[in-house]
Amino acid sequence: MSFLTMKTSCMFSRMYPLLISSALAVMVYLIITLPSRSQPGKHKPHSQLYPFNTSSQSITPVYGTRHFMVGAYKEYRVTGRSVRIISIFRRDSVEPLYCVFYCGADWAKTGMEAEVQVHSDHFGFPFGTTDVLCPHPPGCHPTHVTLSKQADAQYAQNHTFLRIQNLLKRDEEETFPLNFTVCVSNLFGDYNNVLQFAQTLEMYKLLNVQRVVVYKTSCGPDLERLLRSYTDDGFLEVVPWRIDKHMTPSSGWQPTEHGGDIHYYGQLTTLNDCVYRYMYQSRYVLLNDIDEIITPYQHETLTQLMEDLQRQHPEAGVFLIENHIFPKSQFEPSGRFDRLSWRDIPGINIMQHIYREEPDYRIYHPSKMIIRPRTVEQTSVHSVLRNFGETINVPPQLCHIIHVRVPLQNGLSKEELHEDKRIWDYEKQLVPNVDKALERAGFLTTG
Template sequence: MMQRKLALLVGIGALTVLLMLRWEHVMTLVNLMSSKQPSAEPELPPDTITPIPGSRHLMVSAFKDHRLGGAIRVSSIICRQELQPLYCVLCANTDAKAVGALNQCAFSQAKVDVHSESFGFPFVTSDVLCMSPALQQATHVSITANPYANLTFLSIHNQEVKESFRYNFTVCISSLFGEYNNALQFAQTMEMYKLIGVQRVVIYNTSCGPDIEKILKYYRKEGMLEVVPWPIDKFLTPSTGWKYDLHHGDIHYYGQLTTLNECIYRYMYQSKYLLLNDIDEIIMPYKHANLEKLMGTLQQQHPNAGVFRFENHLFPKTQFDDSGRFRLPRWRSVPGVNILEHVYREPSRKDVFKEWKLIINPRSVEQTSVHSTLKQFGLVFKVPSDVCRIIHVREPRQAQLSKDQLFVDKKLWEFEELLIPSIDRALNESGVL
């Protein structure tokens, strides 16, 4: 009998301790919401990258994902060696007259979805998902590992599903860094994109040279360009290469994967299609007059596809057109590559990885890498290179090949009549010339 009573007392004691611990956890959350809940002006991030309190992780921006039942997706950069519990604080602005006043909040544990592509780097593009239905009308969110930290809130974008879009084609350029100043090629590429139907270009800017700065200002004023500040080097040591074993650093290529994914959600309900490619590449239709006709045909032929992959074709900047037709004296003072002079294309190699780039329906994609998507809702279609290919003017990959071993490709010359005057206008009005 005594043993039975002793066992009963031990059981009651253990249960009491468990309840006390559980109550302490509940009160921690209650105290957090009562002491930390913003009641006037919330602290909003001054920049596009914000540290997550109590961790080495970073948050970038927040979006409602209607494909996941209205879950809040916070684009983030997670240190994969230091994964830890993270928490969402979702708040609603219930007073329309008091701009920035957050009057109602809910607290829940976050789900961390680390992207499968990291190229070996310790800091990885990730999604922090707030799945709680407790506050569907949330307008702001904060992520924290420390319930007692001061919170910084992100505005939640994509609150409504839209069926019509401001732009048909938007180009997402992942990052400018290293005082990039290839002004002539950038202006030529921007004007070429206009002629084939691009209405918007988004660039994530860490640093650029003085001539590029002038051209960015010109296109921003014109309305074609959005420049997103990207001070990743203030928080991490970015790598200037793609692979950790070779290039080292904290994060792949100045956070290229994060910016590409951020751009997908930023323009999910602003653009019908997104082009995901580098600043020195042009996704060029070869059998259609422009991107609209190209994608109209491809979408009709492949109605269930939401991702279209295009093969990269390299035009070495070391090989020049012999005629000198576009070696214009007025462009000699502009720093950068004159892509119209480089009409020789390297042959495709079957045994070498092809650096595909993408045109996507952003509402069909959940996560992307550089050359392929990681998670998508529709099918993926590889577009034949005779239909559309990437014109990529850069250092040669097959430097041993002589000029007569290369293909002559003068596709850009077909736009000469409209292209040359528009390039001149951009260089003059930007003050580069």
Template sequence: KLCGGKKSYFAAVVCIITLASVVTISYLKSQRLSVLPKIIQEGRKCRREIANNIITPLKDNKTLIIAPYFDSRESKVTRVIGIVHHEDVKELYCWFCCQPHGKVYVSKSKIDVHSDRFGFPYGTADIVCLEPPDCDPTHVSIHWSPHGNIDQLPRFEIKNRKAETSSVDFTVCISAMFGNYNNVLQFIQSMEMYKILGVQKVVIYKNSCSQLMEKVLKFYIEEGTVEIIPWPINSHLKVSTKWHFMQDGTHIGYYGQITALNDCVYRNMLRSKFVILNDADEIILPLKHPDWKTMMQSLQEQNPGTGVFLFENHIFPETISTHTFNISSWNTVPGVNILQHVHREPDRKDVINPKKMIIDPRKVVQTSVHSVLRAYGNSVSVPVDVALIYHCRVPLQGNLPRESLIRDTTLWRYNSSLIMNVNKVLYQTVL
């Protein structure tokens, strides 16, 4: 008899543990084997046409593909940034066509829906597939089945395949520009502040904006500062302007902001030393350093191995203004003049100020809006006497009198450069 009849209690326990271990190892091995790429066809010519939309729906109607990225930080995988229905999408497969022999491999994916879904039925997902061991595929197709014809599947270029050295120090990711965005003056001021502080690239996931804003964006694109990623997510899903689900039939929060941020991290993983995740009305203002480069050098020296630096958000209400820097030529431009808003709301009792981040993209696996979900290395909260986020917007504490606000003119340190640079842009675009 197995684990024979009259053996001691101890022997029986050992036997049960051994059996359980064997079963577990067999199960894990079978699971591992089930995701290994399998050759299903040979001698094919790999097609060249690729899907070139930023958002590509699969025929299952519950999956949207944004972009695949090569990720070798843990193992050799293709990580596809996508959006899925968190319950209905059970299986997805990566189809790789490998040259020169035209072998088609199918690899079962691990679908990792990000935890920050905020109650919406659709959420950001990493669709992760092991790559064929003897091939470095340049393209991948995604399908809900391991069976079918690869020629009929959308085909995507796998980005980040070639190692690059970081070509820029700082890239700002802004997601998403929507609602016929027309805060032109504040946008230009933010852009010029970013440049003063050390940014070389601003990536904007654009859903909609005004014609005047289009003109300004065109200027920054031609200048080489802005990269526009079209973001027509409302063509595919019912989007909410709220960050949390309101039981209103919408599919995804805040125009798919979290998906765009994750795509931006991977898109800039090899080309930017740091990535800043904030909105267009937010500026990370250093208080002890002249710019981001010197600030980050100092923060990295103090926090070796840290990949995520969190900065506290502080509201400077656009309803409270000063007469200083009331520049008449700017009054015809739609939007807020941030130089006139230097009073910030005090901290609220028992309320934690939200944070935004400067990250080392190579150390981040998944991000949310105010924190990362998975990363290698530590996250550090930067003290407010080192830097804070200047966030000029409608007040959160609208009932506070002016005397209760904190006058903070840190922004004015940059006023002469900022005014000169903003004027240059305005005279070439708006005025």
């Protein structure tokens, strides 16, 4: 070994403890000062990436008004309007508003006058679903928007902004990431119907649905656990919907009978928001309640059903599906599906209820819908309010809703109902899949 090598080795051996000590000191400093990924809320907020506050909530107050923004979406179909903001407005307080845009790197020079469209369906409640249409600001490619009482962009910089969604438009011919998405409007109160919810979701999987979306205000603890399980596997999206923090929602349809500020926990708003949320992700969107299954009767899957319907009606964008009631008070007598493992699971076992009411066509009989979201501008619960295509009534023998609930026509005996075992056709896959879902969520144990 040369003298130079020995000297270098000696110097390094003397410096080594010092280097280690310094490195440890730096590591300790970084651990203390930098945000930890394992500590929620310690990150730099997303809004700090921009010179304004970005909303992280599903309901955002409009500064200085009695109105609320829900979601901002790029609008490609309406001439002269570039962004649609799904909103909730106090109907007696509509006032001139301006859309203030952030253009990705700088502000639009001035706010653009907004066009406010309160939906025609509000059932007489003080608050109603509202579309706010915003013109495209000159020379701006907007990424965020807010509503303001003044056109001055500087005045609005302290407002809360929404991120504009659907900026990446998909061509009509391009393959959609999803084929079918179910939008379930509202989950509130202590609803804890675990078994029926699991059966419904597993049934939809067999029908070729790829995503279910639920807007949740609250639910029971057991159902909360099931929701988390389905969310973890990517099949379910739960949108927090704390409308009760902003107003008194009604659990009914008539303000004189049920009271409240907005009907049925803002159901119309959630349906419209879900249509736009999945407009460029899903070829079809199903709009129905949590205890309803839109079921084909001459096809095995919704894919096969819609291929035939679309071939027959190429211009159709809205397909109305009749709601058929299966009274939960009437049970199938053999006990074939009275499974011991399901008895302690909260909720209704839909496979035990195979008797269906004949709809009374002498009175209004509501439907739910399968829609092509790009053809719909505004929707209500049982029909669309504005759309760009044809509307088709699907014959009930081809497809109708299996809706297990309290009877609609009270007093009917079993002999006055129709036997309908369609759900049993999926037994071989449905039953074990429900067991797996309940086991995954911790309701059933193996062995």
